[in-house]
Amino acid sequence: MHAVAGVSVTVQPGEVVAILGPNGAGKTTALDMILGLQQPTSGAVQVYGLPPREAVDAGRVAAVTQVGGLLGDISVGDHVRLFASLFGRGRSEADAMLDRVGLQSLAKRPVRACSGGEKQLLKFAMALVSDPDIIILDEPTTGMDVMARKAFWQRIHADTLTGRTVLFATHYLEEADEYADRVVVIVHGRVVADGTTAEVRGLAVGRTVQADLDTAEQAGAAAGRLRSQGLAASAEAQGKRLTAQTRDSDALVQALFALSPPAHDILVVSQGLEEAFVHLAEGE
Numbered sequence: 257m258h259a260v261a262g263v264s265v266t267v268q269p270g271e272v273v274a275i276l277g278p279n280g281a282g283k284t285t286a287l288d289m290i291l292g293l294q295q296p297t298s299g300a301v302q303v304y305g306l307p308p309r310e311a312v313d314a315g316r317v318a319a320v321t322q323v324g325g326l327l328g329d330i331s332v333g334d335h336v337r338l339f340a341s342l343f344g345r346g347r348s349e350a351d352a353m354l355d356r357v358g359l360q361s362l363a364k365r366p367v368r369a370c371s372g373g374e375k376q377l378l379k380f381a382m383a384l385v386s387d388p389d390i391i392i393l394d395e396p397t398t399g400m401d402v403m404a405r406k407a408f409w410q411r412i413h414a415d416t417l418t419g420r421t422v423l424f425a426t427h428y429l430e431e432a433d434e435y436a437d438r439v440v441v442i443v444h445g446r447v448v449a450d451g452t453t454a455e456v457r458g459l460a461v462g463r464t465v466q467a468d469l470d471t472a473e474q475a476g477a478a479a480g481r482l483r484s485q486g487l488a489a490s491a492e493a494q495g496k497r498l499t500a501q502t503r504d505s506d507a508l509v510q511a512l513f514a515l516s517p518p519a520h521d522i523l524v525v526s527q528g529l530e531e532a533f534v535h536l537a538e539g540e
């Protein structure tokens with residue numbers, strides 16, 4: 257079995273692209289090839305027209321990985337200064353980067369004394385010192401609490417306003433929904449969806465329809481009728497409120513209007529990114 261099979265994705269400068277997929281889908285393998293850490297057995301990978309390793313060496317691409325890459329006994333500041341020196345940047349530029357990502361107050365702290373969120377911010381600062389055109393984030397917020405994840409993404413988002421490209425893999429679908437301009441879904445090493453979050457949501461099977469009836473009895477009878485007519489995969493009534501799942505929301509809404517008395521306050525909702533992701537993963 258191929259870890260990645262026939263993946264073809266073009267990322268434009270300035271895009272924020274989320275790579276989604278279940279465990280073992282090939283996300284990390286694809287990102288490793290972009291970073292030159294693995295070589296494809298066929299096909300080619302180019303980053304701004306260069307082989308991946310050349311792009312990394314030139315500082316045009318950098319990464320924030322999920323684990324590793326830090327030395328526990330070395331201070332936060334020395335990590336950034338050492339990395340900056342590899343790209344011809346001086347101490348002042350390294351210190352400015354620490355301040356930029358909110359780590360200046362921790363510059364003298366050894367990495368082993370940092371929290372998970374602080375370590376990821378340190379990796380982000382190290383990735384930025386070469387002023388890369390593209391940053392790759394592989395599960396960057398794993399292990400962070402909710403507040404740390406929010407703060408991390410606020411800093412990432414602020415940086416993308418400069419036009420830098422961000423390509424990230426995540427298991428937190430809300431991160432993709434909120435921060436990505438585009439979503440690429442990989443399952444079994446193949447791209448099964450590629451588009452805006454709205455477009456990918458639209459690939460989920462069916463929609464949710466909610467409506468009010470005049471009485472709870474009418475809502476219960478309407479739910480039973482929708483199920484018996486095959487217009488709804490599921491339909492339930494809670495008091496006067498009816499909720500149904502359907503593949504054909506237009507036909508179901510027409511049926512609700514045709515009731516006597518007709519339903520009112522009808523709401524049609526597309527499935528979320530999570531439902532689309534599950535549908536795509538299970539479909540493969």
